[in-house]
Amino acid sequence: MTDATRVVAGLILLTIVTIEFGGYFMTRIVRGKVPMTDFQKSFARAGHAHAGVLVILGLVGLLYVDQTGLTGAWLWIARLAIPIAAVLMSGGFFAASAGKGRTQPNQAIWMLWIGAAALALGTLTLGVGLITA
Numbered sequence: 001m002t003d004a005t006r007v008v009a010g011l012i013l014l015t016i017v018t019i020e021f022g023g024y025f026m027t028r029i030v031r032g033k034v035p036m037t038d039f040q041k042s043f044a045r046a047g048h049a050h051a052g053v054l055v056i057l058g059l060v061g062l063l064y065v066d067q068t069g070l071t072g073a074w075l076w077i078a079r080l081a082i083p084i085a086a087v088l089m090s091g092g093f094f095a096a097s098a099g100k101g102r103t104q105p106n107q108a109i110w111m112l113w114i115g116a117a118a119l120a121l122g123t124l125t126l127g128v129g130l131i132t133a
Contacts, residue, residue: 002066005079009062012055012083019055029113039104040097047093054086054119061126064110068129081122088115 092112
């Protein structure tokens, strides 16, 4: 594992504390301590789930990124796009549902779609890099 990949992996592992806090917040929602609409509850669940799954996927991707023949910007896309997608997609769910009594997404939903594009770019780059190595 290269030093750059090791540092990125360490930083990603540190983000798990925020996901843990999100889990605590979810327990408050489920117990009725945080007033939310059904829409907001579903987006909070989706945001929390996407954060956890995509952080794990980002860490798994890092195990492979140095096995590709990628260099320069393509290497950094393969290394960072999936973790960036974790931030943008989960953040998109939370931001798009923010606001008292909200029953549909606000304009911040764009974060979710940019995150989906980052996820596609990262997984495609990593996959092609591994196949062509």
